[in-house]
Amino acid sequence: MAVGKRLDTYVLDNGMVILGEPMEAVESVAFDFMLPAGASVVGEGFCGVGEVISDWIFRGAGDRSSRELGDALDGLGLHRSGSVGSAHLSLGAALESSNLAEGLDLYADIILRPSLQDDEFEPARQLAIDEVHSLDDDPRHKVMIQLREQFYPYPLGISTVGHIEELKALTAEKTRGIVDEHFRLPQTVFAIAGKYDFDKVCRQLERLFAGQRREPAGAIEIGSRAGPQGAGKYMHIEDDSSQVHIGLMAESVVLGDEDYYNARVAVSVLSGGMSARLFTEVREKRGLCYAIGARYHGLKEAAGVMCYAGTTPDKAQETFDVIRSEFGRLGEGISDDELARAKVGLKSDLILQSESSSSRAGSIGVDYYMLGRVRSLDEIKDAVEATSVDSVLGYLQNKRFDDFTVVTIGPKELTTNLH
Amino acid sequence: MEFKKKILDNGLCLIGEFNKSAKSAAIGFFVKTGSRDETMQINGVSHYLEHMLFKGTDKLSALEVNEAFDRTGAQFNAFTSEENTVFYAAMLPEYLAEVTDLWARLMRPALRDDDFEMEKNVIKEEIAMYKDMPSFDVMDQCRSLHFGGHACGYSVLGSDESIDALTAEQMREYFSRRYAPNNIVVACAGDFDWEQVCSLIEGPCGKWEKGAAGRELTDSSGSWKKKRIEKSNLAREHICLMSAGMSAQDPSRFAATLLGTVIGDDVGSRFFWELVDKALAEAAVMQFAAMDGTGVFCSYIRCGSENVSTVMDIVRKVFESVSAKGISEDELRKAKNKILSALVIKNELPMGRLIDLGFNWTYLEQYRTVKDDLDAIKTVTVDDVHSVIERCNPGEFTQFSIGPEKAS
Numbered sequence: 001m002a003v004g005k006r007l008d009t010y011v012l013d014n015g016m017v018i019l020g021e022p023m024e025a026v027e028s029v030a031f032d033f034m035l036p037a038g039a040s041v042v043g044e045g046f047c048g049v050g051e052v053i054s055d056w057i058f059r060g061a062g063d064r065s066s067r068e069l070g071d072a073l074d075g076l077g078l079h080r081s082g083s084v085g086s087a088h089l090s091l092g093a094a095l096e097s098s099n100l101a102e103g104l105d106l107y108a109d110i111i112l113r114p115s116l117q118d119d120e121f122e123p124a125r126q127l128a129i130d131e132v133h134s135l136d137d138d139p140r141h142k143v144m145i146q147l148r149e150q151f152y153p154y155p156l157g158i159s160t161v162g163h164i165e166e167l168k169a170l171t172a173e174k175t176r177g178i179v180d181e182h183f184r185l186p187q188t189v190f191a192i193a194g195k196y197d198f199d200k201v202c203r204q205l206e207r208l209f210a211g212q213r214r215e216p217a218g219a220i221e222i223g224s225r226a227g228p229q230g231a232g233k234y235m236h237i238e239d240d241s242s243q244v245h246i247g248l249m250a251e252s253v254v255l256g257d258e259d260y261y262n263a264r265v266a267v268s269v270l271s272g273g274m275s276a277r278l279f280t281e282v283r284e285k286r287g288l289c290y291a292i293g294a295r296y297h298g299l300k301e302a303a304g305v306m307c308y309a310g311t312t313p314d315k316a317q318e319t320f321d322v323i324r325s326e327f328g329r330l331g332e333g334i335s336d337d338e339l340a341r342a343k344v345g346l347k348s349d350l351i352l353q354s355e356s357s358s359s360r361a362g363s364i365g366v367d368y369y370m371l372g373r374v375r376s377l378d379e380i381k382d383a384v385e386a387t388s389v390d391s392v393l394g395y396l397q398n399k400r401f402d403d404f405t406v407v408t409i410g411p412k413e414l415t416t417n418l419h
Numbered sequence: 420m421e422f423k424k425k426i427l428d429n430g431l432c433l434i435g436e437f438n439k440s441a442k443s444a445a446i447g448f449f450v451k452t453g454s455r456d457e458t459m460q461i462n463g464v465s466h467y468l469e470h471m472l473f474k475g476t477d478k479l480s481a482l483e484v485n486e487a488f489d490r491t492g493a494q495f496n497a498f499t500s501e502e503n504t505v506f507y508a509a510m511l512p513e514y515l516a517e518v519t520d521l522w523a524r525l526m527r528p529a530l531r532d533d534d535f536e537m538e539k540n541v542i543k544e545e546i547a548m549y550k551d552m553p554s555f556d557v558m559d560q561c562r563s564l565h566f567g568g569h570a571c572g573y574s575v576l577g578s579d580e581s582i583d584a585l586t587a588e589q590m591r592e593y594f595s596r597r598y599a600p601n602n603i604v605v606a607c608a609g610d611f612d613w614e615q616v617c618s619l620i621e622g623p624c625g626k627w628e629k630g631a632a633g634r635e636l637t638d639s640s641g642s643w644k645k646k647r648i649e650k651s652n653l654a655r656e657h658i659c660l661m662s663a664g665m666s667a668q669d670p671s672r673f674a675a676t677l678l679g680t681v682i683g684d685d686v687g688s689r690f691f692w693e694l695v696d697k698a699l700a701e702a703a704v705m706q707f708a709a710m711d712g713t714g715v716f717c718s719y720i721r722c723g724s725e726n727v728s729t730v731m732d733i734v735r736k737v738f739e740s741v742s743a744k745g746i747s748e749d750e751l752r753k754a755k756n757k758i759l760s761a762l763v764i765k766n767e768l769p770m771g772r773l774i775d776l777g778f779n780w781t782y783l784e785q786y787r788t789v790k791d792d793l794d795a796i797k798t799v800t801v802d803d804v805h806s807v808i809e810r811c812n813p814g815e816f817t818q819f820s821i822g823p824e825k826a827s
Contacts, residue, residue: 025440028764059696067692071749074687077756079764096760123698130701134721136654137553240652242550274473275485284481287540290548310548341489348492348511352443355768 007364007374008198014212015186018202019364019374021193023357029100029194030357032081032092033111034365037182039160040086041220048162049170049178050084051128052121054091056175059120062109066120069106078103081358084160086152086299087369089182094358097195101204108208111183121172129167139245139409140291140310143237147247147306148297150235151405154223156299185212191365194357222301233418237409244316244410245308250327250401252296252303255370261383262395267296267305268342269334269392270326275341277326282309288319300370305401313412320414324404331396339389346384350377422786423613429629430601433620434786436776438769441609444515445773446616447507448522449604449781452597454573455501455711456634463577464585464593466499467542471590472506472525473497474534481534484525493518494770499575501562502634502711503781509770512610519607519616523623526603530594535587546576553650553657553821554702554719561659561717561819564646569639571713599630606777609769636712638666647820655701656727656822657719660734662813664707664714667782672709673795674803675716675811679707680754681746681804682737682813683718687753689737690718699726699733711782716813724822738814745805758796762789 008020039050058080059066073080076099081092091111095103135142148157192201252263271278271294282292294307307327311319353359354377367374406416423435453465474481488495488508495508495518506525508518549555559574566572577585605620640663665675683690683705690703700722708715722730765771766789779787 025438026767028760028767066696070687070692071753074753075756077753077758077760079757079761080686094760094764096763123696126698127695127701130655130698130723133654133723134701136652137657139551140548242547243544245551273485273489275482275489280482280485283541284485284537287537288544290541290545310551311544312547315544337486337490341486341492344492345489346492348514349494351511352494352509352770355442357764357767 007376010198010202012185012206012209014210016188016190016205016209017368018205019189019191019368020196020198020201021360021364022196022198023194023360026194026357027097028094028357029097029192029196030092030094030361031104031190031192032090032361032365033107034088034090034189034191034369035111035183036087036187037089037178038085038087039158040155042178042182044155045166046170046174046178047158048128048132048167049175050089050160051131051162052124052167052170052175053179054082054084054089055127056116056121056124057110057114057179059124060115060117061106062113064109069110072106076103086156086158086160092358092361100196101200104201104204104208112209114179116172116176116179118172121175125167125170128162129164132162132164132167135161139239139241140308143245143247143407143409144306144308146235146237147249147405147407150407151249151304152299152302155220156222156301185209189365189368191361191368193360193364233404234406234414234416236413237407239409239411241410242312243310244313244408244412244414245310246316246320246323246414247407248307248320248323249304249405251399251403252298252305253399254300254303255298259395259399261387262392263399264296264346265339265342265384265387265392266330266396267294268346269338270294270305270330271307272342272345277330278307278323281326282319282322286318286322288315288322298370313410316408316410316412317414320416327401331393331400334389334392336389339387339392343384343387347381350380420788424786425617427600427621427625429625429627430599431603431605431620431624431627432780433605433617434776434780435607435611435613435616436772437611437613438609438772441769442511443509443769444512444607444609444611445507445509445769446515446519446522446605446607447505447773447777448526449606449777450504450506450598451502451602451634451781452504452632453500453502454575455570456597457570457573457593459573459581461585461589461593462573462581463542463575464590465504465597466575466577467538467582467585468590468594469497469499469504469506470538470542471530471535472528474531474538475529476524476527477529479524484521487521488518491517501571501573501575503778505777507770507773515611516615516619519619523620526598526624527627530587530591532587535590539582542576542582543579546579546582549576553653554721557657557659557819557821558717558719560821561661561817564644564819565641565661565715565817566639567642569637571639571710596630597632599632600624600627601630602632604777604780606773606780608772608776634711638713641817643815643817645818647822649824650821651824653821653823655721656724656820657721658727658818658820660718660720660816660818662716662816663811664716665709665807665811666712666714667709668712669709669714671803671807672707672714674799674807675707675709675714676758677751677754677796677799678746678804678807679705679716680758681750682741684754684757689741690734693733693737694720694730700730716811724825727822735814741808742812742814745808746801748801751799751801751804755796755799759793762793762796
């Protein structure tokens, strides 16, 4: 059976959804628990708490101490992959299939019975604070975190790394309360891909996660753009760095919108490969940058096209101007060749990613959250194939890239005419 | 899995590992040349040349090259290290022929003067970009301090000065010496038609003139020097430690890999429990890197300025402890399990498999199955790791730090 053809689904009594995609020819398996405890849903004043929680829950769980738990996970050769997103706190792992059952037992302890001891809270919080400080030494990463914060209506794009003052004010008690409040099984999605026995996995998860029928949390209130800081469309952070790091974001449509695939193809024409517009105009023809690229970034409620460029101060203004004009020029026309390259690039990325169990587990979980169902690879391929020059241009006429949010970090501020 | 091999009359070596259940194919040209094969006068030329290959041939412009690749949907790129330049692509099997033909032709690039001048800007932007990544910069500078005058310490990127001074003529001369057929391995992995790949390569590449590119191997135990520089815009202290390790040809490289994992894996290692778990450092990792005829253990630590002396005291104690008391059976078992599962997962992708396949041939002229490597890890004993510790003494290290200005 080809990958992406079969989807295993099961719903536990408490509402927790189990999704699986079997893959032939692999010995590994990857799983992901998507807990509804992302940065935008935990409430105001706790920015960064997800990072603290992701660390603290591994410091002992069930009847194991922090050290015993770490040793047990390592003993399975399990590779952890946690992340905090806007909507979810994800706890994932990749491992050899023969160790799956033991791995799931450990994760049930981590999610349901973390020790959350007071003396382990301080180092977890300190590490989260240190990571925020470290971001100052990584302007390329920092500019994109700041950009999402400025672009999305508050609190959707709020920093997943955290804000120092709010992390400093955080207490063990408050954090415990957030775990208790937001680790809601009825809204949790479990996704698995690779080599596994679905019946066995479901029986085990049923045994481990039965119970807890708490009502879903209420919807979050979405505010205006530019967050509580009110910094507007252009924010510059002065830094004595070698390059000016430019982040630029324009509105796009969410997965599920009828124009979604037109939007994806449009971004691919702009920056899908090395023959795409941005790479050709900014790097190849003008030598302005080494790193230049744009990609689609989508949440359930809103989406955008995120562009990054890093360039030395003397070239920063020209780089920005060329990028902006390329965004603007896209709606004026696209050639048949460009469209064909964009399509084949999108389809081929999809299939190449489908060979990785971690990547598939992540994709099916996100699809379910966004759409309430999982798209097959064929459905996606067909939808990409169905786009045309006319449909993409039609979309671009309705959704012109003329409204930008821009953040720069570096020794030189840009003239953007944005307010 | 089925292994294939063919050596052309001019010395170019073609290898492949066919996997019938793969959905994609991967191909790579592994050129055994990097910054250690340069002189200080032309430092950075290997990496710059890697960029220039994408600028096309006498018959293809840069834009035509990029368009041709993008028409296949291939994920293609290249990287340059101290000792290798690798051009690769992963794609759906139906596009393999087109991509192979393209790479084969690009291996004899035009190296035009105007492309060379334009790309100089891009190379200098790349140098500037890495200056803003202290975690990278500190390793680059530590390597240079560790190897002293030895060519393994030359920067892959070169410097603004060396790149400014470099001429297209110097690059052409370097190219003709280093891109000889005997210095290149073409590897493919995943789902492919071997006969087709061979004929596509033999056409353009069979005509290449024989050459005698080589590399003189000299070992270096390292300088053990300590150095710190300051940058006013930094918030954290970035520390890199380097010590001697075994070569890519040394059978004890597997034990060395396990030692690196025991001491410095990102979770569950000695560094993790002593430094990260206690929140003294937010990052503390150590890895073993085997090289041609030499090797290094390399650690990266990031922490606040206030913790530097405590952190370094603990690092020294960790090294002293492994030297005096060794490692436990349990530590070795956990390290093995982590390495084994990482190897399995990586090799499930044709692109991941390609890299191991190509490098095993580059360094050893040997075909090693995934199982060979898994077995080599499984059979390492605690005593094997102890003899690595004795031979390499990781407590004797070179140290380079980059951090904020100290308050006076």
